[in-house]
Amino acid sequence: xxxxxxxxxxxxxxxxxxxxxxxxxxLMLFTGLRIGELCALRWSDxxxxxxxxxxxxxxxxxxxxxxxxAEKDLKKLVADYHFLQERGIHTTADLQAxxxxxxxxxxxxxxxxxxxxxxxxxxxxxxxxAQNKERRKAVSKxxxxxxxxxxxxxxxxxxxxxxxxLLKQEHELEKKARARYKERGR
Numbered sequence: 001x002x003x004x005x006x007x008x009x010x011x012x013x014x015x016x017x018x019x020x021x022x023x024x025x026x027l028m029l030f031t032g033l034r035i036g037e038l039c040a041l042r043w044s045d046x047x048x049x050x051x052x053x054x055x056x057x058x059x060x061x062x063x064x065x066x067x068x069x070a071e072k073d074l075k076k077l078v079a080d081y082h083f084l085q086e087r088g089i090h091t092t093a094d095l096q097a098x099x100x101x102x103x104x105x106x107x108x109x110x111x112x113x114x115x116x117x118x119x120x121x122x123x124x125x126x127x128x129x130a131q132n133k134e135r136r137k138a139v140s141k142x143x144x145x146x147x148x149x150x151x152x153x154x155x156x157x158x159x160x161x162x163x164x165x166l167l168k169q170e171h172e173l174e175k176k177a178r179a180r181y182k183e184r185g186r
Contacts, residue, residue: 007029010025010029011026011029011030014026014029024038027053031053033053033055034058036058036059036060037055037057037058039058039059040055040056040057040058040059041053041055080152080155080156083152083153083156084156085170090168090171091168092157095153095156095157096157098153099150099153099154099157102146102149102150102153103150105146106143106146106147106150109139109142109143109146110143112139113136113139113140113143116132116135116136116139117136119132120132120133120136
C-alpha cells in the first residue's frame with residue numbers, strides 16, 4: 001500500500017510525459033483497477049460522457065508448468081513460515097513441543113468422541129441422542145483442525161529445516177529492535 005504522499009509523488013511522475021504505460025498505471029492508481037482488469041479493458045468499456053468504466057473481463061498471466069510448480073512451492077513455503085511464526089515456533093524444540101501438544105489434544109478429542117459414540121449407541125431419549133450426534137460432529141470438526149495442524153507441523157519438521165533459520169534470524173532481529181526501542185525511550 002502506498003501512503004498518500006507516495007501516491008501524490010507517483011501521480012506527478014506518471015503525469016509527466018504520459019504514455020500508454022504510464023496512463024495505465026495512473027488509471028489503476030485512481031480507480032483501483034487490477035492489472036488483469038486493465039489489460040482486458042476495451043474502448044467500448046469506457047463511457048467518457050458518464051465518467052464510467054465498466055469492468056467485464058480480466059486477463060491472467062500464463063506461466064510455464066515449471067514456473068507454476070515453483071510458485072506453488074513458494075506459496076507452501078510462505079504458508080509454512082506463517083504457520084511457525086503465528087505459533088511462536090522459533091526452534092526445532094518448539095516445533096517438537098507443538099507436535100506433542102497436538103498429539104495429546106488429538107488423543108483427548110478421540111477419547112471424547114469415542115465416549116459420545118458410546119452414548120449414542122445407548123440413548124436415553126431422542127433429544128439426548130440428537131445432542132450427542134451434534135456434539136460428536138463438533139468434536140470431529142475440532143479433530144480435523146488439530147490433525148491438519150499436526151500433519152503440517154510434522155511435514156515442516158521433516159522437509160523444511162531451513163525455515164527455522166529464517167525464524168531464528170527474524171526472532172533475533174525482533175529482539176534487537178525491541179531493545180533499541182527501549183533504549184530510545186530512556
